[in-house]
Amino acid sequence: MPAESESMGRRRAGEMSAAPDEVEGPLSGYHHETYVFRLPAEASVAEGGRWKCREPRESLLWFDRRCFDSEERLLTELRGRIDNIPDLIEVEGTVLQRFIEGDTLGALHASGTAVPEREFEQILGLFRQLVAVRPRSLLVKRRCDQRDRAPDDDSAGFLDRLICFTEERVYGDNLPEYGALFADLRLDPDSFNQLRKHVAGLRERPFCLLHADLHRENLIVDHERRLWAIDWELAMFGDPLYDLATHLYLMHYPLEQERRMTERWCALAESVRPGSSRGWREDLPKLLDYKKAQSVFTDVIRTSQSLRLAPRVDRDLLRRATWTVWDVLSRGARSLGVEKVPSVSVIESALARWLWPRPAAARRGRGRRRRERV
Template identity: 60%
Template sequence: MSGDAGVVEGPLHGYHHETYVVPLAGWAVEAEPVRWKCREPRPGLLWFDRRCFASEEQLLRALQGRIEGIPDLIQAGSAGLQRFIEGETLGALYGSGDGIPRSLSGQIVSLFGQLARVKPHSLTVKRTCTSVYRAAEGDTDGFLERLILFTEEEVYQRNMPDFRGLFHELGLYEASFGTLREHVSGLTRRPFCLLHADLHRENFVVDGAGRLWTIDWELAMFGDPLYDLATHLYLMRYPSDQEDRMTERWCETVESAAPGSSAGWEADLPKLLAYKKAQSVFTDVIRTALSLAEQAELDEDLLVRAGGRVREVMSAATEPLGVGTPSEEVVTASLRKWCENYDPVGGEHRP
């Protein structure tokens, strides 16, 4: 495609895809070089979030002119390519926990307003999520219930054959989902809109002109607009004062775009954040265990650090899941035991 294998960059680091960046042979030369992303889903990947659209490229094509700062697309033969945004990720410029400049936070707020205007009936993009995982318009309780159901069935239960022992040693049982449902029920109804659902620092790119671009739309869905804010706040780890300002500006912006979008946010935002904390327990336990098992030899320092991260996410979710926080010794010993019984070749856990 590029005409010169030496100019191909990749594979780039990413969880969901194997990605290469290429300039296309014969493509018109602009003032700045234009490169495109060619990528494929990684085989055998564990998905911890539901996918609602059949194609990210189809979604981006439908959003052109409606959402600012998203990649252009072209068709190169049978391959659909996204324009590679030249710049630095927000995370490379401002690490987790750091505040970000108002010029950039303002662009994020503007993005939320644009998303609030994109209603489920206004896009004809093919959706793949089944009716089991779709809630009726405005049914925020039903929307959250389906997110919980996905975590319960597709993350917890589906991975039980390999992770049963580790889950149970950490105190993570089926009953935790009942506790979670009780903790987060009773949401205020809000009009549904398009959600990016994964707005963290590595999914924002700042170009040389200070413009913010939003990438990686594969987890986009229609649903409760407050869920997008909760996910964003949870992943961004803003300083507390900037988190408060972002929430205030979000409320003003989405209300202007779609009245009712921020209704009941004071009571509901903590509930949605509680779900994100609970969800992270199951995803982080699985990801941490698998990352340790990939090591040729289990490094004790790496194991201790990994155990500390698992304990941290469990501590944050003790109330919504109704579980205790195991000691560092218990977490580390449980992870070590799991790794010792894991078959990295077959990808199966020995009994």
């Protein structure tokens, strides 16, 4: 690869690597451009292994609120409290995370399939440790303003701040580019009023540390079948039931295993901090509905972006994108107050208009021709 075409992350990884030609990456991932490599033998690194060098992707849209100023600082503070999280070292002023050798849980057991009991129990063990970490027990700088932090136990306030982030940063900030598409999909500012009504009345629960992104690609199974949790960038303090809701929404367990995870999580959460599962029968569906509503906006943007970045958009690609949008909108419609989900043909036309907007002159000319025919 010519030097001028290399990213900063790739160049940095090559400079630190024992064998620049063996640098692996960039790895798949939305938030970062990640490269994996071995350090030179003279580097004083215990146990060897490979390490990750990461750079934030340019022009990245953030769809989730971030709480902590530094993921690396958080991982340092969690050492001894949370098992099986990546080690950290600093080399030449760059903090590296150890690369966990193994396979993602998703590669071994695809979305929608059951998770084996050994890994299932380890996920529960991770939740047990997360619930035990209280907000005042970690000395990690936060990036969010004090006014954006709900008081401990205020689950309703916690969720409202997440809704505000989706409304202002995901929907509002992207209106200049996606406003017409949102409108075609019957999404408007009143959607958030409807969402707030739909999820109102959450019970109070004692806050704890949340990973907030525990899905199959963020869980690594090593060669000894130990389960490792990676990508802690979205971690935050908040309602423990929200972490369960996010996990269930992203994991797509079979129904029976989802039921078991819910029951086991409630039992262990109560054993660690009484009140952590208070009102779960009423509140878990509300939190799941928020995740569905949030996904409407994030998936519409991501799906439309994928079309714009595709080398060529044919009818098949456009139709697949259309079904993706239809599916996510169908699941989130009720909580957003969308009484009738647009048909597949309407969504396809909306995506096409967004992707290939007609010049204003052409639209005016088409209008004149119509008037002349009348």
